[in-house]
Amino acid sequence: MSYRTGLSHVMSTVIGPCAEQTDRHGNFPRAAVNALGRAGLLGLTVSAEAGGGGRGPAEAAEVVREISRVCPATGAVLRSHYAAVAVLDTCGSPWLRRRIATGEHLSTLALTEAGESATGAPAPGTRSTATRTGEVVALSARKRDVVGAAEADSYLWSSRPVDGRDGMTLWLVPADAAGLFVPARPDGEGPRGSATATVCADPVLVPAGAMLGPNGGGLDLVLGSVLPWLAATPVPTAGERLPAS
Known part of the structure; x- marks a missing residue:
């Protein structure tokens, strides 16, 4: 089954029928996300060697654009997921890549801090800290406008590099990590139902092996992977549906 066939099926059977309720009540589109996973669309951009669709930004943009016309919340969630996967497919473990490829793992971006512009990328001098003790790293930060927070x-x-110098390091933080806090009501600027909210770590503890790429190499990954994927996909905003082309 082609990804377009899978998308058409999910759109007609799940996303379309649920879109109005998602927008009206602000409920996270869990049924839509699960259906996208089953159709192979969460794993669309994972490399074929890991079991994914092996598709690129053009195909991802097409999927996000079509979904966003009907349900901006689901489009925003998928857009953030694809941007995160651009890094995870390169730096993540084989187990994680397989989970994403089979539609069993949804990821998102937690890069922007209070006081930074909402571009999806942090400033080079991010204030988030990472303190290593043995094989455990304590991450402290307040991340704003995280799409799919708690979902x-x-x-x-x-974060800043673990040695405290200027720069950036990227991490994979599991949603069930102790020390993460998400407000009960979404407080971000994303589309209604996208669960866009602030995520606080005060601190959250992760293994040192959760580092993605080299210490201090995060900005290169953001500029080379995350931002191109974000730029390639449309940006659904609160209350907006993209016009038909």
């Missing part, structure tokens, strides 16, 4: 399975998280 995704993991966060692509940014």
